Amino acid sequence: MTTETETNPFWREQIAKHVAERGQKAGPGACGTCHDRTAQGDVVEHDECAQRATLIEAPDMPDYELIVEMTDAEKADLPARFHIPRFDDCGQPNAWLCAVCWGDGWSTQWPCETAQKQGSQVFTPQHLIPQGEQS
Structure with a gap:
């Protein structure tokens, strides 16, 4: 057929x-x-x-030290471009986790709630990031 x-x-x-x-x-x-x-x-x-697409962090991605100090609500309120997948091959089973939705002893599988709500904004091209937010 x-x-x-x-x-x-x-x-x-x-x-x-x-x-x-x-x-x-x-x-x-x-x-x-x-x-x-x-x-x-x-x-x-x-x-x-062959060249393949590469996932890189947004240029203004918060550092690990800053994420540690944020509350869960502050992490969820971060722009969608920060809610990107990270592969965890240390845990069992291996999983894709959100780069910012995690805390002491817990993590969120990707796509997290913010990534699902604002899906089209997760992978934002650099030229579309508001000027005040670029580093």
């Missing part, structure tokens, strides 16, 4: 464009072959060498 995505010319073109653009940039951990190929305008040879 064929799907509409396979038969519709628009979607076939979009998929072909995506495949052609995939791997045009090598990631920082890519092998020398893939770095050389992308420098010459070609695509990476190995899929694992």
Whole structure:
């Protein structure tokens, strides 16, 4: 059975464009072959060498010492861009936790309540952060 995505010319073109653009940039951990190929305008040879999105903290993310001193309500009131996932591989089971919704002996699985309420604002581009809040 064929799907509409396979038969519709628009979607076939979009998929072909995506495949052609995939791997045009090598990631920082890519092998020398893939770095050389992308420098010459070609695509990476190995899929694992392709550049991938990287999750970084907002430039004005509160420091650990400041988060420790905040109340639960203050943490929940922080802008959504601070409520990003952090992977905890020390606990059992391993889990994605909120970077700010935690305290002494407790943590909140991501997405936390704030991330769920303000989901579209969690990953805010730097140029959209209010000027007074940038560091």
